Amino acid sequence: MGLRVEGVEKSYEAGSWLSRNTQHVILNVSFTCESGECLGIIGESGSGKSTLGRLLLGVEKPDQGRVLLNGENVVNRRARLGKMSVVFQDYRSSIHPFLTVEQAIMEPLTLTNQHDKKKVDSLLTQVGLPLSYKQKYPHELSGGEVQRVCIARAISTEPSCILFDEAISSLDVSIQVHILDLLKELKTRYNMSYIFITHDLQAAAYMCDRLLILKDGQVEETVAVEELRHVQSPYAKKLLNTLITF
Numbered sequence: 001m002g003l004r005v006e007g008v009e010k011s012y013e014a015g016s017w018l019s020r021n022t023q024h025v026i027l028n029v030s031f032t033c034e035s036g037e038c039l040g041i042i043g044e045s046g047s048g049k050s051t052l053g054r055l056l057l058g059v060e061k062p063d064q065g066r067v068l069l070n071g072e073n074v075v076n077r078r079a080r081l082g083k084m085s086v087v088f089q090d091y092r093s094s095i096h097p098f099l100t101v102e103q104a105i106m107e108p109l110t111l112t113n114q115h116d117k118k119k120v121d122s123l124l125t126q127v128g129l130p131l132s133y134k135q136k137y138p139h140e141l142s143g144g145e146v147q148r149v150c151i152a153r154a155i156s157t158e159p160s161c162i163l164f165d166e167a168i169s170s171l172d173v174s175i176q177v178h179i180l181d182l183l184k185e186l187k188t189r190y191n192m193s194y195i196f197i198t199h200d201l202q203a204a205a206y207m208c209d210r211l212l213i214l215k216d217g218q219v220e221e222t223v224a225v226e227e228l229r230h231v232q233s234p235y236a237k238k239l240l241n242t243l244i245t246f
C-alpha cells in the first residue's frame with residue numbers, strides 16, 4: 001500500500017519553431033512512500049518538484065514509467081478519485097470565492113457521490129474550526145483558517161495520499177507550526193502517505209520521515225531525516241546548507 005513511483009520521465013518542447021528543443025524536466029525518478037509515511041521533496045527552483053507533483057497527482061501523464069497508488073496507475077481517474085488529494089501554497093485561489101466553507105468542503109464529497117452534509121461538521125472540528133464557519137465565505141477568513149478549510153477538503157474523502165505543494169509557505173510562522181501539528185495528527189489518524197514539496201528545510205525536518213533531494217529532474221539522494229547531517233553527495237550538502245535559515 002502507499003505510493004510507488006517507477007522510472008518516471010517527463011519532457012517538454014521548448015523554444016520557437018525555428019529552434020525547437022526538448023527539455024528533460026524529470027529523468028528516471030523512482031521512489032516509494034508507504035502508508036503513514038511523510039516524504040519531503042526538496043530541490044532548487046526549477047529542479048522539477050512541481051512537475052513531479054503533477055505526475056504524482058495523475059493530472060499529467062509521464063512519457064515513461066508509472067505512478068501507482070495502492071497498486072493502481074494514477075493516470076486512471078478511477079484509481080485516484082477521492083484517494084489522492086492536494087493542498088497548494090496558493091490557498092486563496094484554491095477555493096472558489098463564491099462558495100461558502102460548507103459548499104467548498106462538500107465539493108470533493110459530491111464528486112465521489114457522498115452527499116451527507118453532516119460530514120462537514122466532523123471535518124471542521126477535525127481541523128479546529130468552529131461550526132459557525134460553515135456559512136462564511138473565504139474572504140471572511142484569515143490565511144491560516146482558509147488553509148484549514150483546504151485541509152478539511154483534502155481529507156474529506158479519506159484519501160490514501162495527500163500532496164502538499166509549498167502548502168504552508170505563505171502562512172505566518174506562528175501559524176505554520178499549528179498547521180504542521182494538525183497535519184501530523186491527521187496523517188496518523190487516517191494512516192495516509194504525505195508528499196511534502198517545500199523549500200523550507202526546517203518544516204521538512206519537522207514534518208517528514210525521509211527527504212528526497214531532486215537535482216535537474218533526477219533523484220540526487222534520499223535520506224532519513226535523522227541522518228540529514230550525513231548526506232553523501234556534495235550537491236545535497238550544499239543545498240542543505242543554503243536552505244538552513246537559522
Ligand SMILES: Nc1ncnc2c1ncn2[C@@H]1O[C@H](COP(=O)(O)OP(=O)(O)OP(=O)(O)O)[C@@H](O)[C@H]1O
Pocket residue numbers: 012013025043044045046047048049050051052
Ligand atoms: N508545462 C510546461 N511546459 C514547458 N515547460 C515546463 C512546463 N512545466 C514546467 N516546465 C519547465 O520545467 C522546469 C521545472 O519546473 P518546475 O515548476 O517543475 O520546477 P520547481 O522545482 O517546482 O521550481 P520552483 O521551486 O521554482 O517552483 C522549468 O524549467 C520549467 O520551465
